[in-house]
């Protein structure tokens with residue numbers, strides 16, 4: 001076989017070495033293309049992974065909705081009326097909007113301008129935000145609880161138990177280092193609560209949240225702070241196959257109706273959905289991947305054309321040599337094969353170097369951003385992409401090599417030898 | 421060995437046609453050493469190229485070693501050249517980035533001779549032309565005479581039936597020319613058929629037969645007493 005013959009390769013090396021400087025410059029063209037392709041698509045993948053990491057504990061098609069003040073007079077009410085979400089809204093929304101999978105009413109003391117709860121344990125004290133929550137919240141935003149503890153459960157709600165889940169910082173500030181907080185008691189606004197869990201703090205798409213937050217059963221919250229059926233806001237997760245933006249619209253419509261808000265009032269009900277945001281981010285990295293594909297392939301093509309060009313020139317320069325070879329018995333197809341192999345070989349060499357260089361740069365960037373707080377992780381390029389790129393290069397190298405090869409083949413030995 | 425009958429060749433230059441060979445009849449037996457002479461433009465090279473299958477005739481018959489040469493495609497011509505013919509050119513035509521040894525190996529490479537055997541054979545032929553010490557040298561490191569000797573070794577390495585030399589001494593001084601001619605005579609002594617195109621009477625007289633070309637036909641064809649190149653100096 002031509003490909004596995006040492007002599008074939010020796011012939012190729014011989015003729016490539018003859019034009020060393022120009023060969024190197026041309027090789028750099030393709031190398032640059034594949035490097036850009038690898039580096040950009042790797043970076044896109046890294047961003048993708050990074051964002052995924054960031055959002056992995058939140059249902060991607062979830063949303064939040066809260067009430068504000070009306071900005072349009074309606075049904076006899078003046079503008080500027082404060083709207084209060086109520087617990088009964090939960091069942092209403094669930095029954096009206098079948099796309100909703102989970103819905104968790106939440107309420108908090110602190111955060112939005114109010115005073116946080118004051119917490120005391122022995123001689124230690126501090127102020128922390130206190131949330132009233134249902135266990136279903138964990139289905140919408142994963143609540144990571146340290147070993148030995150638990151999140152709020154259904155029993156806590158039914159019996160309005162005085163239990164709480166504390167944050168990492170709360171534990172650090174209220175307990176000794178060696179102390180196990182589970183089963184211990186703390187006072188929240190003068191009422192004793194038993195600690196049942198410590199929540200691992202994770203920054204996520206929720207937007208707010210703090211490593212000192214304390215969670216108590218919703219039922220207990222409303223007794224403690226006398227908030228009745230008031231709800232601070234609703235966390236809602238739609239089913240996976242549903243567009244959360246549509247659900248968001250529906251939720252707002254239902255809430256406007258039941259709270260007698262003008263349909264065109266944009267301010268009365270506030271909302272925020274993660275799906276849209278996440279879509280924007282994935283759109284961004286998709287765009288980056290696409291861009292890397294386009295730019296990379298365009299540069300590769302330009303580089304391969306460069307290789308074709310150099311081979312064309314070199315064939316012209318070697319007219320006489322090729323004529324001599326033909327006179328000595330090289331068949332036209334042997335000459336063509338040699339030129340095509342030169343083309344493919346140059347392309348592959350550049351490709352492999354480009355991939356290696358790209359991989360090094362990706363590793364470097366990954367290592368450099370390891371300790372930085374930016375969403376960038378594991379910037380790998382799938383093997384299939386690399387193989388695909390190599391395949392494209394072999395095909396392009398062959399195609400572009402066909403032009404000089406055809407030219408070399410059409411050299412008549414007699415004409416080549418006459419040329420002085 | 422070579423039988424040529426009614427050979428015609430014209431070149432087309434724009435709208436005009438230049439009739440170069442106008443009916444050549446010409447036979448060469450095995451072991452002959454023939455000089456082809458004639459003024460410049462008389463068609464010597466054209467004839468040699470047709471014999472060498474580098475060019476094709478428009479008309480006429482050509483038989484080489486009892487094989488009729490016709491309807492040649494490029495692939496077939498390449499194979500015949502490789503097996504039957506050795507070429508020596510005025511301008512040597514060595515490949516400049518290959519060493520003497522690699523140059524001599526080249527026809528064997530196209531014969532698909534295994535590497536080792538190829539190297540042995542090439543070394544052997546380079547020894548025969550007295551270049552054992554130069555096998556690793558590039559053409560640019562060799563003198564004109566040495567280059568032509570490499571070319572002769574290359575032509576011989578494929579063990580062709582006929583050696584075709586187009587003004588092999590055209591680029592060499594008289595001393596070197598004699599050395600090269602001596603080598604060619606020795607090859608002929610071993611029984612190889614050789615055709616030499618030349619301008620020079622000296623060179624022609626070192627052959628055994630002289631063919632004169634003029635205006636596309638053979639005007640004279642005579643057997644001569646061979647002058648040995650060695651004695652000539």
Ligand SMILES: Nc1ncnc2c1ncn2[C@@H]1O[C@H](COP(=O)(O)OP(=O)(O)OP(=O)(O)O)[C@@H](O)[C@H]1O
Nearest residue numbers: 431432433438440459460461462463464465466467
């Ligand atoms: N490819 C070609 N196209 C057109 N004309 C050609 C071609 N090759 C040769 N000729 C012409 O044919 C004639 C014979 O050429 P040829 O090379 O055979 O001459 P020659 O006898 O070898 O001359 P010289 O002694 O100068 O080498 C010349 O007039 C030349 O110009």
Ligand SMILES: [Mg+2]
Nearest residue numbers: 464465466586
């Ligand atoms: Mg001539």
